Amino acid sequence: MKEPIKELASVYQGTLDCVHCGLCLTSCPTYLATGRETSSPRGRVYLMRGAAEGRVELTGLLAEEAHLCLGCRACETACPAGVPYGAMLEETRAVLQASGARTSMAARLERGLLRNVVAHKNRLRAVVGLLGFAQRLGLDRLAARLLPASLRDALALMPRVPSGPDRAPLPETTPAQGERRGRVAFFTGCLMSEVFAPVQQATVRVLAANGFEVVVPAGQGCCGALHAHAGDLEHARGLARHNAAVFGRDDFDAILLDSAGCGAAMREAGHWIPGEGDAMASKVRDVCEFLDAVGLRTPTGRYDARVCYDDPCHLVHGQGVEAAPRRLLRQVPGLELVAHANPTRCCGAAGTYNLTQPEMSAIVLADKMDALCAADPEVIATGNPGCMMQLAKGVAGRGARARVVHPVEILDAAYRTPA
Amino acid sequence: MSTPDPSPHAAEGSLPGSGGDALAARLRAIVGSDGLLVRDDELFVYECDGLTLEACRPTAVVLPETTAQVAAVVRACRAAGVPFVPRGAGTGLSGGAHPVPGSVVIECSRMKKILAVDAENRTAVVQPGVVNADLSDAIQHLGLFYAPDPSSQLACTIGGNVAENSGGPHTLKYGATTDHVLAVEVVMPDGEILRLGSPTGAASGLDLVGAFVGSEGTLGIATEVTVRLTALPEAIETLLVIFPDVVTACRAVGEVIGTGLVPAAMEILDQRTIAAVEDSVYAAGLPRDAGAVLICELDGAAVSLDPQVERIREIARANQASDVRVAEDETQRAQFWKARKGAFGAMGRLAPDLYVHDAVVPRAKLPEVIAQVCEIADRHRLRLSNVFHAGDGNLHPNISFDRRDEDELGRVIQAGGEILAACVAAGGVITGEHGVGVEKRDYLPLVFSEADLDAMRRLRAAFDPDLVCNPGKAFPTTRFCAESNPKARGYDQVPFE
Numbered sequence: 001m002k003e004p005i006k007e008l009a010s011v012y013q014g015t016l017d018c019v020h021c022g023l024c025l026t027s028c029p030t031y032l033a034t035g036r037e038t039s040s041p042r043g044r045v046y047l048m049r050g051a052a053e054g055r056v057e058l059t060g061l062l063a064e065e066a067h068l069c070l071g072c073r074a075c076e077t078a079c080p081a082g083v084p085y086g087a088m089l090e091e092t093r094a095v096l097q098a099s100g101a102r103t104s105m106a107a108r109l110e111r112g113l114l115r116n117v118v119a120h121k122n123r124l125r126a127v128v129g130l131l132g133f134a135q136r137l138g139l140d141r142l143a144a145r146l147l148p149a150s151l152r153d154a155l156a157l158m159p160r161v162p163s164g165p166d167r168a169p170l171p172e173t174t175p176a177q178g179e180r181r182g183r184v185a186f187f188t189g190c191l192m193s194e195v196f197a198p199v200q201q202a203t204v205r206v207l208a209a210n211g212f213e214v215v216v217p218a219g220q221g222c223c224g225a226l227h228a229h230a231g232d233l234e235h236a237r238g239l240a241r242h243n244a245a246v247f248g249r250d251d252f253d254a255i256l257l258d259s260a261g262c263g264a265a266m267r268e269a270g271h272w273i274p275g276e277g278d279a280m281a282s283k284v285r286d287v288c289e290f291l292d293a294v295g296l297r298t299p300t301g302r303y304d305a306r307v308c309y310d311d312p313c314h315l316v317h318g319q320g321v322e323a324a325p326r327r328l329l330r331q332v333p334g335l336e337l338v339a340h341a342n343p344t345r346c347c348g349a350a351g352t353y354n355l356t357q358p359e360m361s362a363i364v365l366a367d368k369m370d371a372l373c374a375a376d377p378e379v380i381a382t383g384n385p386g387c388m389m390q391l392a393k394g395v396a397g398r399g400a401r402a403r404v405v406h407p408v409e410i411l412d413a414a415y416r417t418p419a
Numbered sequence: 420m421s422t423p424d425p426s427p428h429a430a431e432g433s434l435p436g437s438g439g440d441a442l443a444a445r446l447r448a449i450v451g452s453d454g455l456l457v458r459d460d461e462l463f464v465y466e467c468d469g470l471t472l473e474a475c476r477p478t479a480v481v482l483p484e485t486t487a488q489v490a491a492v493v494r495a496c497r498a499a500g501v502p503f504v505p506r507g508a509g510t511g512l513s514g515g516a517h518p519v520p521g522s523v524v525i526e527c528s529r530m531k532k533i534l535a536v537d538a539e540n541r542t543a544v545v546q547p548g549v550v551n552a553d554l555s556d557a558i559q560h561l562g563l564f565y566a567p568d569p570s571s572q573l574a575c576t577i578g579g580n581v582a583e584n585s586g587g588p589h590t591l592k593y594g595a596t597t598d599h600v601l602a603v604e605v606v607m608p609d610g611e612i613l614r615l616g617s618p619t620g621a622a623s624g625l626d627l628v629g630a631f632v633g634s635e636g637t638l639g640i641a642t643e644v645t646v647r648l649t650a651l652p653e654a655i656e657t658l659l660v661i662f663p664d665v666v667t668a669c670r671a672v673g674e675v676i677g678t679g680l681v682p683a684a685m686e687i688l689d690q691r692t693i694a695a696v697e698d699s700v701y702a703a704g705l706p707r708d709a710g711a712v713l714i715c716e717l718d719g720a721a722v723s724l725d726p727q728v729e730r731i732r733e734i735a736r737a738n739q740a741s742d743v744r745v746a747e748d749e750t751q752r753a754q755f756w757k758a759r760k761g762a763f764g765a766m767g768r769l770a771p772d773l774y775v776h777d778a779v780v781p782r783a784k785l786p787e788v789i790a791q792v793c794e795i796a797d798r799h800r801l802r803l804s805n806v807f808h809a810g811d812g813n814l815h816p817n818i819s820f821d822r823r824d825e826d827e828l829g830r831v832i833q834a835g836g837e838i839l840a841a842c843v844a845a846g847g848v849i850t851g852e853h854g855v856g857v858e859k860r861d862y863l864p865l866v867f868s869e870a871d872l873d874a875m876r877r878l879r880a881a882f883d884p885d886l887v888c889n890p891g892k893a894f895p896t897t898r899f900c901a902e903s904n905p906k907a908r909g910y911d912q913v914p915f916e
């Protein structure tokens with residue numbers, strides 16, 4: 001008989017909340033794709049419990065399923081028993097990581113990249129700068145032919161890196177416009193601030209246009225989400241500690257983000273570093289959630305388009321924000337918000353998932369594109385960098401007409417275009 | 420018996436037992452490697468369904484996609500002398516989809532195509548793995564829905580519903596699954612493919628569809644189901660009525676039905692259930708201090724509803740209701756229903772396991788039986804909560820427990836027997852909609868004579884003479900995985916104490 005795994009004790013507590021009702025099954029993209037109980041939330045919780053009790057191997061199916069799982073947390077939204085699946089998955093991955101179960105080349109590369117590049121602003125900036133340079137020279141297409149498949153996919157996902165001025169760092173302080181309503185901090189994140197600099201500029205402008213002074217505190221780091229999802233909880237905790245110190249230096253009305261993945265992680269910081277992270281975590285808000293709560297200033301201009309809003313998992317399932325972005329978009333003159341099937345289902349981006357599990361990611365994306373194409377939008381709005389890249393890839397793959405944007409870009413355009 | 424030791428062959432993808440290799444190869448040839456699970460930890464996940472009182476690992480799991488594959492799998496099992504167990508989503512609460520030792524589980528989850536919808540004749544043809552709620556979603560734009568609505572409808576399959584003759588809150592007005600199935604394509608236990616019933620529902624010959632619906636997977640495997648669709652009502656009103664206790668709520672339900680009103684649903688949640696729901700993601704603002712709440716739904720022509728709502732208000736007040744809230748909009752209505760349908764799951768917050776009982780008593784006896792049920796639970800020191808289809812007299816006493824606590828497990832089983840006996844003594848039956856499965860097979864003699872049981876056995880034998888299709892379910896037999904000794908209920912370890 002296998003040994004019970006003491007390291008899984010906290011995961012085990014979570015599994016005890018599961019009454020095996022199955023109500024989570026159909027929320028799970030990997031279950032829908034495979035029909036296998038083993039690839040369902042209930043099955044994974046059962047495996048976690050089994051491993052903790054020493055009834056199944058830690059490093060067998062559980063290890064495979066812990067990585068086939070998207071970590072989208074749709075099952076958490078569906079679960080009436082409140083099984084804290086996301087946290088249990090992170091812990092399980094960390095235990096697997098520590099047990100040395102996941103030592104494939106790809107896993108080591110991922111971990112190395114995350115620790116040594118993504119977590120360091122200047123290094124990431126250098127790498128992204130190089131990528132932009134390569135893209136402009138057409139070298140990326142050459143590289144695409146020479147690289148192994150998984151890295152080729154990574155390159156295909158990268159949006160065009162904005163050049164020069166568009167990648168200029170955000171001002172440390174941006175004054176409020178009109179009547180002042182408060183002072184907020186902006187957490188820029190790593191990937192978002194490098195590749196999606198125009199989105200971040202839009203976020204700052206929209207917040208300013210709504211009467212908020214926006215501060216971008218110097219010295220802030222990566223949120224640690226990708227590290228935690230990859231099982232490197234230790235590193236994620238370090239990053240959270242650093243950010244808690246940076247954002248604790250000053251008193252802000254709120255700490256805002258425009259990346260759902262980072263937002264969910266920053267909110268989790270309270271769990272990662274109990275006590276230390278609570279103050280920061282309690283102030284974290286997604287930019288859409290915040291604007292909706294304080295009340296959006298009616299845009300002066302228009303945005304004439306048929307728009308589908310697709311929920312990032314880490315916003316709807318991770319932070320429980322579903323109605324706010326839709327309410328904001330409905331206030332934009334000219335915009336027609338059209339519904340598509342299953343907007344809250346994962347698109348298959350899921351952090352680095354599209355690189356580590358390309359096959360399943362493609363299946364999940366195909367479902368998403370079927371739903372979106374049936375609604376035939378001109379614009380697809382979603383508030384997370386990974387999702388934006390993934391959906392852009394999906395749109396390109398289908399030869400569809402839609403542009404993929406962040407909701408704040410729509411708001412920004414509506415403030416800037418004349419009526 | 421307890422879970423068999425993992426076979427040394429299992430890891431290599433063969434099956435234990437003589438001829439196991441050959442069977443694995445044949446199954447793989449039918450469904451492909453991707454459709455066959457044989458590893459020990461894969462099989463572990465299939466050891467139980469919504470009933471966690473006991474468990475048993477199968478020998479293999481196959482995931483067919485077509486009727487032809489199901490038939491081929493069945494023939495391969497027959498040839499190897501191996502029993503097989505159909506499975507839908509595994510939400511069953513009586514252990515109908517529990518594997519029996521050495522069995523092959525035939526999981527229908529990949530057979531999820533809606534094959535045809537005939538809006539004019541209001542019928543649909545679906546594969547068995549279609550999820551109940553997905554069917555209603557897919558036809559909503561036609562002004563239609565599929566009426567049987569088990570609280571598990573977000574996950575459970577039409578195949579499972581047919582096998583269990585499932586009901587739901589709206590069974591009160593619309594009937595259970597059996598009232599909505601017109602025809603079934605069945606892979607017989609010998610691999611033959613039969614079509615029972617006619618797509619128009621016109622009766623001719625013996626009513627074999629009627630026999631098949633509710634047969635708990637023991638007569639064959641449904642591979643295609645023709646169902647009746649229902650027109651969406653013009654208007655719906657959903658009321659939340661707050662009562663001081665379960666007894667007053669039951670009395671009000673009796674009076675409403677006594678006046679000749681036919682609400683679409685009448686569901687009661689007791690205080691413990693309310694608390695569990697309000698602590699869950701399905702919180703709907705139910706008052707935590709209420710002794711019981713009644714969710715009452717009326718549907719039909721818009722003009723007909725207002726007077727009915729008034730009538731129910733009067734009856735509620737006369738029975739000490741402190742408040743009658745009418746759902747303001749579709750969102751609030753959905754919230755009330757989510758609270759009701761998430762109730763079982765929400766009880767996960769109370770203890771690691773939940774035993775959902777199911778029995779039906781004459782409606783007038785509800786208050787009395789509920790009081791008895793509570794007394795039984797108290798006497799056995801068990802945590803009990805009640806959520807039930809009050810309009811149908813269908814009780815669901817839920818016992819929260821922890822399977823790791825052997826003593827408690829014993830008391831759960833003991834109390835379960837007493838609860839059923841009390842229901843039968845009040846003129847009731849031992850299952851309303853969850854089936855007999857493995858859970859209640861030994862209680863059947865409470866309601867059936869040996870002659871009754873024999874008649875059922877003969878019917879069964881006409882379909883499955885060798886008892887290979889879901890054996891050990893729905894009939895009193897020698898026990899398979901479960902022994903009356905809870906220690907041997909299939910869980911091989913109880914650590915972390």
Ligand SMILES: Cc1cc2nc3c(=O)[nH]c(=O)nc-3n(C[C@H](O)[C@H](O)[C@H](O)COP(=O)(O)OP(=O)(O)OC[C@H]3O[C@@H](n4cnc5c(N)ncnc54)[C@H](O)[C@@H]3O)c2cc1C
Pocket residue numbers: 020021022023468469504505506507508509510511512514515516527547568569570571574575576577578579580581582583584585586587588635636637639640641642760763764852853889892
């Ligand atoms: C939270 C919750 C709420 C529930 N609420 C209700 C309710 O309101 N009303 C109600 O009636 N039930 C309810 N149930 C019980 C359960 O959901 C139903 O019995 C449901 O019909 C089971 O469907 P399934 O697809 O999960 O089948 P499974 O559990 O997989 O199987 C159930 C039975 O059907 C057989 N079977 C499955 N597929 C086939 C097939 N294709 N051919 C032949 N036999 C087959 C199996 O062998 C088994 O005997 C609830 C369960 C849960 C967990």
Ligand code: SF4
Pocket residue numbers: 017018019020021022023024025041042045078079080081082083764767
């Ligand atoms: S919904 Fe929650 S309680 Fe039910 S099976 Fe899934 S994880 Fe377990």
Ligand code: SF4
Pocket residue numbers: 027028029030031040041044068069070071072073074075076085
């Ligand atoms: S996190 Fe997503 S992929 Fe993983 S089990 Fe839950 S629903 Fe499935």
